[in-house]
Amino acid sequence: FSIIGLICYVFAITAPPPPAQTAFWSLNMCMSGSATSCEECLLIHPSCAWCAQEDFGRGRTLTSRCDFSQNLQKRGCAARFIEYPTSSISILQNRPLSSKGSGSTQYDVVQIMPQKISLSLRPGDQTWFGLQVRQVEDYPVDLYYLMDLSLSMKDDLDTIRNLGTKLAQEMGKLTSNFRLGFGSFVDKNMSPFSYTAPKYQENPCNGYKLFPNCVPTFGFRHILSLTDKVDRFNEEVQKQMVSRNRDAPEGGFDAILQAAVCKDEIGWRKEAYHLLVFATDDVPHLALDGRLGGLVQPHDGMCHLNDKNEYSASTKMDYPSLALLGEKLAENNIFLIFAVTKRLYVIYKNFTALIPGTTVEILDQDSKNVIQLIITAYNNIRSKVELTVWDHPEDISLSFTATCQDGKPLPGLRKCADLKIGDTVSFNVSVEARSCPPRGTDQSFTIKPVGFKDRLEVAVDYQCDCGCSRIAQTNSSICSSIGTYNCGTCQCEPGYLGARCECQEGEASSMHLSACREAEGKQICSGRGECSCNQCLCYESEFGKIYGSFCECDDFSCARHKGILCSGHGECHCGECKCHAGYIGDNCNCSTETSSCISDDGQMCSGRGNCVCGRCQCTEPGAFGDTCEKCPTCPDACGTKRECIECRLFNSGRIADNQTCQRLCKDEIITVETLKTDDPGAVLCLYKTDNDCVMKFTYSEHVSGLSILAALQEPECGGGPDALTVLLAVVGSILLVGVVLLAVWKLVITIHDRREFARFQSARSRARYEMASNPLYKQPVSTHFVETDFNMYGKSYNGGVH
Ligand SMILES: *[C@@H]1O[C@H](CO)[C@@H](O)[C@H](O)[C@H]1NC(C)=O
Ligand SMILES: *[C@@H]1O[C@H](CO)[C@@H](O)[C@H](O)[C@H]1NC(C)=O
Ligand SMILES: *[C@@H]1O[C@H](CO)[C@@H](O)[C@H](O)[C@H]1NC(C)=O
Ligand SMILES: *[C@@H]1O[C@H](CO)[C@@H](O)[C@H](O)[C@H]1NC(C)=O
Ligand SMILES: *[C@@H]1O[C@H](CO)[C@@H](O)[C@H](O)[C@H]1NC(C)=O
16 A cells, blocks of 8 residues: 555655646736736746726626736737836937047046936846947056065065166057056054064064165055156155064055045046056955054055055054955955965955955066066956946846957856957847836946946846826726726725725625636635635735735746755745746846956857856866866866976967967966976977977976976977988988899899809819819710721731821
8 A cells, every 4th residue: 555655655746737727827827927017027037917997808708907918908908008118228328439549638538338327126027238348448557556665575575676767668559548556564553463562663674684674564554656757656656664563464454445445545536547566465354454553444445545644543453354345445446456476466365355356466576577567467458358347236136248349248247358459349238127126216236347447337227017007096986986997907905805896895695606616626816815706815824925816926946956945036926936037047147247267368268168057067087177277187188288388488379479478378387407207287388489499398287276287498399301312321321222232133133143153163173183084075086997908918918097
């Protein structure tokens, strides 16, 4: 029995929901929401409309005044009674973008277009507007150099003594209007941050063997207001002396805040880029560190410079928080450049994630590279446009699509990188209001590219009211004189019910029960309400609101993520999450924002993965990192790092002439005599240089987040032969082989001949002895005997003829 029960149970939980119901819901959410007034109807969905015609739908069983507009017309509602507002946009100010910054009328430089728009939003109805941003050429620049003057920066101070002139020269190539200022900081002059014993008051270095003289500790001192006379900068820097504090962290964040908010003293111009270079070789004190010295008052974000241009609240207030710092920097359009030693790169890199508009560059131990660093950071800043939204109203969701210089729309992205000065980028901004604010509140917000003074002001009003509500009649005869006739319906006085307020609550109404069932056999009012006068009165629930003609809907039974309904990014509507703009998914936990997936080189997840819900999912085996940027084992790892080796070591290659090198290649590059190739985490890369040498390097990822490239000092050249040599060698060797072959042949022939001759000789000499036995040999003399008898001479002659 229990097994059968289990099977039934399993079937029950795996069975799909009845199709008819889902179809009904997805077909017409306007009707199922059972709106009782025009305003409620408009809120259900932006495609819902309300029919305010008095005699609409009379006499039918299922009738709703809330429906799609075309359905209402089909069902006999006259067009003039249909309430169907939509979102709209009007552009109020649209001055064209400027092309040049420093000119006769600087105050009129326009870098964003349009400048003012007004939106009229119907909740849920998405609409969009476009905006264009241009990094105008030759824009004025203000640069404030904020320097750590603690003892360890002594050698840096020596290096920057003539910084002003050189920096002005370099910046002169980028802008014709450049101003420079200077300030310095150490730390709060109180225990435990500094030495406070009397003997240290005048000279904190008192008794310090290596460097016995220095100036008293100070929090922040503004030394030179922004000026175009760069010699003044040199002069002031010459005069500076280092000081000394006790603990390792410095009080730099106090100084940054003062430099940002003391606009008049520092002299920030309204119509200029504001760069704040923060040079230090140690970590900063953060908010709450002040408690160590008994400072409990949080920073108030105000300027506190006294008449000696020193920060006077240094020993009265705590260090500022990162949030406060970020807010004040953004408010004053200041780009903060952390120029820090390599050891601190990762820490400050982490700060940049928390303070918008901030970059980190690696400062050499003695600040030698500071000019290059500033130029790089400046180009870096000017090569990107990033939009920020100010005073963003809670109930308005914005989603951006950037179209950068390549013309490809990048959804979910609100920034463009790798721009050239003068490039124009455009953004498509989708806006959606989620709800109606209390009547009479008008909202507005501002869209501003980071660090620009230019802004787009957006005023918002809401399409939440129905026109017909304005002519509502109280105690109308249509509503039995006990209700308000409004947009075709009666809103009855308490205690009265019914379409015409014809029933009184509590009246026996069992005869009307059937009208309260969604279908035959279903519970009355879905078991979550009471039937009264043909209508369901839904129970109140501690979880939320139960609604619908049959109390079949509620606003709490939706998908949750981590226990939060619709992940907090959507509205629960009758079992379904309606996600706010910028979010998708059943439980709205998936952000469509993709900017966090863009790697430093501007590619989506470094081209090694996909951006899923705002996070990179690396598909390339071995790839890791927030944007899949790390991948020692990827096939192209050597290729990408090769460019860094080329540009950093030899100033050549694809990204050499370009600031891109500095920006894309933050890796630590060490040069070695011989490469260690036995490290399992390191990949050996080699490539052929233009002059046919072979360059070798290894690539490994370090725990600090920086990757390490160990390279040979220079390419290995085998002193390779040139083409002529090769040709000659080939021809020569062919000839040589030929000659050798000939010689061998000759030798073989000669030996053979000799042998033959010897044999001949021996055969000949042998022949001499054997001649006699030669069967062919014929005696030259042959003897014939002739038998004759000569008797005439009396004797017998026996002879022959020869
Ligand atoms: C920087 O942030 C990363 C990830 O957010 C963290 O793993 C790392 O420990 C942080 N580094 C420092 C030095 O704070
Ligand atoms: C802007 O985005 C919306 C959707 O988000 C789209 O319908 C519209 O066509 C886009 N406009 C432009 C000019 O690309
Ligand atoms: C409507 O009727 C109620 C009582 O039925 C009365 O108190 C109220 O004054 C009437 N209002 C108007 C505007 O006539
Ligand atoms: C979103 O929610 C689904 C279901 O709970 C979960 O599988 C997924 O991992 C979540 N995604 C994110 C990005 O949190
Ligand atoms: C800088 O380098 C990028 C590629 O790395 C290239 O697309 C761009 O044209 C270069 N810019 C200049 C000014 O050379």
